[in-house]
Amino acid sequence: MSDPILSFTDVSYRYPDGTNALNNCSLTIRRGTRTAVLGANGAGKTTMFLHLNGILRPTGGHVQWEETPLDYSRRGMRELRSRVGLVFQNPDSQLFSASVREDVSFGPMNLGLVKEIVRERVAEALLAVGMAESADKPVHNLSYGQKKRVCIAGVLAMQPEVLVLDEPMAGLDAAMQTELTAVLERLHASGMTVIIATHDLDFAYGWADEVIVLQSGELLAHGLPAEILQQEDVQDELGAAPLVAEITRTLSLIGIDLRDKGYLPRSKNELLKAITALSRQEKTS
Amino acid sequence: MLIEQSAYTNRWRRVSPAAKGTFSLCGMIAAYAAAAPTTACGVAAILCAVTVLGAGIPPVRYLRVAAPALLFLAVSVLSLAVSLKIGATAGDLSLHLARTELERVAHVCGRSLGGLAALLFLALTTPLSDIISLLRRCKLPDTLLDLMTLCYRTLFVLSETVHETITAQSARMGHATMTRSLRSLGGMIANLSVQVWQRSQALHLAALARNNDGALRFLEPDYPDSPRAISLAVISGLALIIMAVSLP
């Protein structure tokens, strides 16, 4: 197990209007892992994310970076926010500048980097999200999905250690989702810790190392997707189970075991592969 | 947004904004310094020709962009040139063309045309984000420029919201009758005010998340070959001014 990078200890948060958005949440996120945060609308995902880079300060409990509680001073926040990059849900409310390249440069310029380095990082980040050709376009001429990718590039250009994405897949077409998944895969391979809020159970099941399920501000479950997403209370709360998980379970009920050395398929492609492999085995035997 | 479209697609999009700014400024000075109204009009014509022929802005689009300003100019010139004269006897009202004023009016008109052509040259060839970064280099106060940046960006977000709201209201018969239309308009204004507030809040959070602590800083666009473009702009601009001043 890798070291903890961010953790919550009994974190509670109450909005000024009295809404209790988080209640005594304790959890640990480890370096280099992929975490999916699940929960119904209003469960507190966004609120949780705002705590991860110090924009909200818990009204109870505390948040830790590695083992030390966050330092909410100006300097402490600068340091934290250069390490934890947060991409918000709505692209229109986080793009400042009219031109794509300028907007992506905003974060690295705030870090006080010299222009040459900023230029390099902007180009790299735009390349990573596949928006290099649109660098000189005005932001308002981009499609929704393209704007989302620019937002992600804007945070990638800061080269954070932890990337936190609030519903990055929402509003993207299937091709863009696949592409974004590939981008995330590359980032993960390069050692980045990635945390994603999503409503897409199938994606969470196939992609995440760990899932966190929130239920009206409380931590309902935290652990391996294969275990957590099979729990009855979790399925009740989320209203569904991942399709691949249901198919493998049903098949196992009728005596077809897709397990390959103990590994269950987690995505559509893995499932198809397992089924083909099984039918081949049957033919040869 | 015709201006927007031209600014991003014209032939001189990649020319250094400093050069275009210099030329535009020289054009304005030339129009102001011109001794005779005809010379000022000549300057306007040259600037217009440079915009249309040089930067490749379609003439029709140019006219459509210039039309509101020209209309405004026409109205003000008319009101300057023509004055109401109230006669000695009651009810004796006559329109009066002030002959002595005419020359001054022609002067104002020529200068305005020149100034308009110079500004249109800049606006149609240079995207606003480039103009803002140019102004930043000219050491204009940061606050002013940040405001410009945010206003410009918000303009598009809001116009999109207005569009969507009207469509949504129409889809639910919100604009079926006059009174309903008025009601819907009121609803939209109320809703927009809240949205503006929420958006500013969201922008503030997003700025914090990207480590901002005050002034908005962006990477300035980098333009190739600027010294040559700038010297060309200075030379042609000066030529324009000299011509305007020396012609009778």
Ligand SMILES: Nc1ncnc2c1ncn2[C@@H]1O[C@H](COP(=O)(O)OP(=O)(O)OP(=O)(O)O)[C@@H](O)[C@H]1O
């Ligand atoms: N600024 C605010 N002021 C007051 N209450 C808020 C505010 N923002 C969120 N809330 C409330 O806090 C709770 C959690 O909201 P949050 O935005 O974290 O949910 P979420 O899980 O991100 O939902 P979604 O899936 O819809 O994005 C909700 O009940 C919401 O109404």
Ligand SMILES: [Mg+2]
């Ligand atoms: Mg949310």
